[in-house]
Amino acid sequence: MLKSIRERNTAVLPADLPIIWNNRLRKTAGYCYNRRIKSSDGSFVRSSRVELSSKIVDNSARLRDTLVHELCHAATWIISEVTGGHGPTWKRWTYRAMEAFPEIPPISRCHNYDIETKYKYKCSGCNYSIGRHSKSLDVERKVCGICCGKFELFVNKKNDKGKPMPSTPRTPNAFALFVKENYGSAKKSKENLKHKDVMKILSEQFAATKISNAIPEERD
Ligand SMILES: [Zn+2]
Ligand SMILES: [Zn+2]
Structure with missing residues (x-):
């Protein structure tokens, strides 16, 4: 799809726009870094670099949706020459992309994927939860920041109803x-x-x- 985006937009986004996997990007599925460099003749050259989280973008649908979202940021910056996050210019680019690719789902403002972490710590008092890729939270020492409740560890295995299962049988504390x-x-x-x-x-x-x-x- 990227190739076809590039083909359809040859006049616009640079063909060598860097798209990089980043395994340390954990808070968001993707990010578009924008730069403006002053060239020797005094004019400004705009460029963008898209980074994708290899931890979060773990299937082809997420790759497609994250990439098109971020490329709309790149187009906003490089072609329309504006900033402004998910403002009107970015929105216009998403409409153009959706027109060009009517088969893809609507482009949303945020990548609201549930970040798939292997472990989830859930507060037994207020249900607040935090995800971890390893068993890094000491539940004996750390308590919930909202209600001071005790955390309970869930391993990302689903029971037959599709609900995450606690790693230890649940006993109400x-x-x-x-x-x-x-x-x-x-x-x-x-x-x-x-x-x-x-x-x-x-x-x-x-x-x-x-x-x-x-x-x-x-x-x-
Ligand atoms: Zn965005
Ligand atoms: Zn709590």
């Missing part, structure tokens, strides 16, 4: 139970509380109960 029992009352304790605030209150309360539990009870 004390904090998760505490959240379940007290979420409603904490939410009502103040007006307009966001989920994050409720979780903060709950984790403080939970910590307090742990402390009070630790104190030996007085006998009368």
Whole structure:
């Protein structure tokens, strides 16, 4: 497809526009780096370089969709000579691309692929999750930044319903139970509380109960 993009646009994008695989690009599927160099006659030469994440772009459909998105950035920069992210000029290029290739899916503003990581750490309190390519998170020491809940490790294996399976059989932990029992009352304790605030209150309360539990009870 790249060849045909180039053929259809011979007058526009340079045929030697670098397209490079990058295995360290992990936050986005692709990126278009734009440069402007002053040449000896004082004029400016614009160039672009597209990098694709080999970790995220792992099938041909993603390659096609990411590449056409990034080439629209390159066209915006080199041909239309403007910047401006996913603004009107970039959008116009996506319409042209979609006109030229009606068979491809609509070009979206962001590469919203679920980044396929082998391991997923999910907070048992608020379900916030982070992906890792290795077992790099120490779940005994690191707690959730949103609610201080405990992380649970999931390996990217799916059960028969297509849901990711926990690496160890799930046992509800004390904090998760505490959240379940007290979420409603904490939410009502103040007006307009966001989920994050409720979780903060709950984790403080939970910590307090742990402390009070630790104190030996007085006998009368
Ligand atoms: Zn973009
Ligand atoms: Zn959490």
